[in-house]
Amino acid sequence: GNSVTQMEGPVTLSEEAFLTINCTYTATGYPSLFWYVQYPGEGLQLLLKATKADDKGSNKGFEATYRKETTSFHLEKGSVQVSDSAVYFCALSRFGNEKLTFGTGTRLTIIP
Amino acid sequence: DAGVIQSPRHEVTEMGQEVTLRCKPISGHNSLFWYRQTMMRGLELLIYFNNNVPIDDSGMPEDRFSAKMPNASFSTLKIQPSEPRDSAVYFCATNTDGSNEQFFGPGTRLTVL
Numbered sequence: 001g002n003s004v005t006q007m008e009g010p011v012t013l014s015e016e017a018f019l020t021i022n023c024t025y026t027a028t029g030y031p032s033l034f035w036y037v038q039y040p041g042e043g044l045q046l047l048l049k050a051t052k053a054d055d056k057g058s059n060k061g062f063e064a065t066y067r068k069e070t071t072s073f074h075l076e077k078g079s080v081q082v083s084d085s086a087v088y089f090c091a092l093s094r095f096g097n098e099k100l101t102f103g104t105g106t107r108l109t110i111i112p
Numbered sequence: 113d114a115g116v117i118q119s120p121r122h123e124v125t126e127m128g129q130e131v132t133l134r135c136k137p138i139s140g141h142n143s144l145f146w147y148r149q150t151m152m153r154g155l156e157l158l159i160y161f162n163n164n165v166p167i168d169d170s171g172m173p174e175d176r177f178s179a180k181m182p183n184a185s186f187s188t189l190k191i192q193p194s195e196p197r198d199s200a201v202y203f204c205a206t207n208t209d210g211s212n213e214q215f216f217g218p219g220t221r222l223t224v225l
Binding site for chain 1: 116145154160168214217218219
């Protein structure tokens, strides 16, 4: 079956540090890959996505590249801000209305 | 569009009581997903509907849980009787055919005493 493995948290960084949160997946076929973000007290929001190999999703300074050869979709940001503190979820879905398979989430805390 | 609407936002109840959580999907979205989030188990899919029909309810923990989608603009998740271990945040999410991006509601925080 489908599965997503992401970096264990929590992760604590200083403001302006470089961020990487690792995500690898197992799935048949060619899934779409997602990063969702959950700010304190809120629901999940889509941060970025990629639908085919070598696609790069980007939003709010975050990037992730769909690497089929390594079955990975690592999240990166060059310079984090305090406002980036949240829980980040990697997820996949193979087609339109199939359920999302989520990773366990990584809690990120940025300190000034 | 107002996004996915969930009510209530917070619910505190006593063990044994019936709890009903409600979700209004984004207009035009024909798939609806109910999730539960806890510290111990993370985010779990409970059930999802497509065109008001339940497609996969394998995540429903036990018979005390039931979900309905009587029409395209409303769904309920009911727990009867509720137990303290049901305390969690329950999210509803929706999307359209052909798009695998899901839009989440703000969640209902349920506390069962």
